[in-house]
Amino acid sequence: MNFRSPLRPGNLHRYRKVLEAELSRYLPNYQFRLLDAPDKDDDLSSPLSFRDQILGYVSLRLKPGHERASKEVLNLFPEFILAALEKIALKKALTTDSETGLNNRDFFYFKLKKLLAPMTSGPKALKLWEGGAAPELVLALFEVGSAKRSAKADVKELSSILKTTPDLISTARLSDRRLGIIFRADASEALSLLNNIRATFLKKYPTTQYYCAYALHPQDLALDPQSPFHDPSVAAEALMEKADCALHFAFGRRTPSPAIGFGDLINSYGQIVQVLQQDRVLINLGMSMGALPGQVFTVQSPSGERKGEATIFETAEAHSLAQTNG
Numbered sequence: 001m002n003f004r005s006p007l008r009p010g011n012l013h014r015y016r017k018v019l020e021a022e023l024s025r026y027l028p029n030y031q032f033r034l035l036d037a038p039d040k041d042d043d044l045s046s047p048l049s050f051r052d053q054i055l056g057y058v059s060l061r062l063k064p065g066h067e068r069a070s071k072e073v074l075n076l077f078p079e080f081i082l083a084a085l086e087k088i089a090l091k092k093a094l095t096t097d098s099e100t101g102l103n104n105r106d107f108f109y110f111k112l113k114k115l116l117a118p119m120t121s122g123p124k125a126l127k128l129w130e131g132g133a134a135p136e137l138v139l140a141l142f143e144v145g146s147a148k149r150s151a152k153a154d155v156k157e158l159s160s161i162l163k164t165t166p167d168l169i170s171t172a173r174l175s176d177r178r179l180g181i182i183f184r185a186d187a188s189e190a191l192s193l194l195n196n197i198r199a200t201f202l203k204k205y206p207t208t209q210y211y212c213a214y215a216l217h218p219q220d221l222a223l224d225p226q227s228p229f230h231d232p233s234v235a236a237e238a239l240m241e242k243a244d245c246a247l248h249f250a251f252g253r254r255t256p257s258p259a260i261g262f263g264d265l266i267n268s269y270g271q272i273v274q275v276l277q278q279d280r281v282l283i284n285l286g287m288s289m290g291a292l293p294g295q296v297f298t299v300q301s302p303s304g305e306r307k308g309e310a311t312i313f314e315t316a317e318a319h320s321l322a323q324t325n326g
Contacts, residue, residue, distance in 0.1 A: 022084035023058070027073070029066035033059050046078050048085065055085075108172035108180055112139065113236040115169065115182065116217065135216035137169075138190045140259070141243045142179045143211040143251075144201070151177045154208050161200050165193065180243075187216060187261075194259035212259040213246035215239050220262045238292075270299045279324045281310055286318040297322065 020032045035057045038045040045059040058081060062068055115137060144158050145151025159179055162171050167184040174180050185193060194212050202210060220242050221235060242262040250260045265285075274282040283299050285291045291312055299310050299322070310322035 026080040030060040105174045111170045113232045116235045117232040137217040138183050139239050139243050140181050140214040141247050143177055145177045198258045211250040213250050215243040215262040270297050281322050283322055285320050287315050291315050291320045
């Protein structure tokens, strides 16, 4: 996976305590120092080399009254350093990094795919918004700040709020202005939680642009037995796309809602464009909306009258053909 490493010359001292704690696990009888150059007076010095880049040096000294490690163990010192640096880099990549602007979408996607793997082993037909079981996962995306100015402070404040989310599984910074979280909650609890996040953020930044959108698993995948969503990679990508699609609609609303779900798009924008023969309809939900054959959408007439549900059997970029259900 490609990501911009937070471990670079000049900023490793930020992770001094973490590095020392990791090295102490391997060599508990020694104390460690981070240096810009090797120190000949120390018992042993070794370069901090990570991904073919020298970040500095680390030296060790035997603690008074402790037993010296064997030569074989000390020969592994460079390997201990590398293992510690890898762990630090991974830890930074798997969490929101407001310091470095780390783009960790790949790790966020990997986490989502891993979560979906046991959930997608037995796909079954699923209708949307008919109640039943709570969603197994909620994927929410946030966009803050303006493209005309730096959103660093906005993102940092929002990331600190997101970390307090109940049942939080993963959080990530996905771009300069976008963050994502994965958590567990039912649909009503999720919306309430996201609204509270918005209120908390806007209390401090009342004039900042703020948008939030979310998608639910498995509700928003609307699986049918022939769908490709039994593959966790496909399911993860589809869930990300649906949340992203909802976020784009949030930008386009005249009066931004606190949070918009992919299911809200179905209720708000799933309208009949044309009534066809044999109980078939043309609806304005296409592939750009994440529509796929097998999905069951709630549709309504142009006047807003509810027209029940329709199962999509063919999609185009902007429209879909569906069979009405009863």
